[in-house]
Amino acid sequence: MKSDQTIIRKNLMEQLNFITNLLGIKDKNIIILDYLDAGTHKEIIAKLDYPAPKS
Helix, strand or coil: CCCHHHHHHHHHHHHHHHHHHHHCCCCCCEEEEEEEECCCCEEEEEEECCCCCCC
């Protein structure tokens, strides 16, 4: 039987996958560090695995 933590992690990853697809994030170099559910909205904390280009 799967633990509750495994089930929560699976649901979280499904939500993150849906959100990244919805936003059109296709860059595989974006690393999602954390996810916060604030009730009225969700926040994704992420970073690039390389320095961002200067414009």
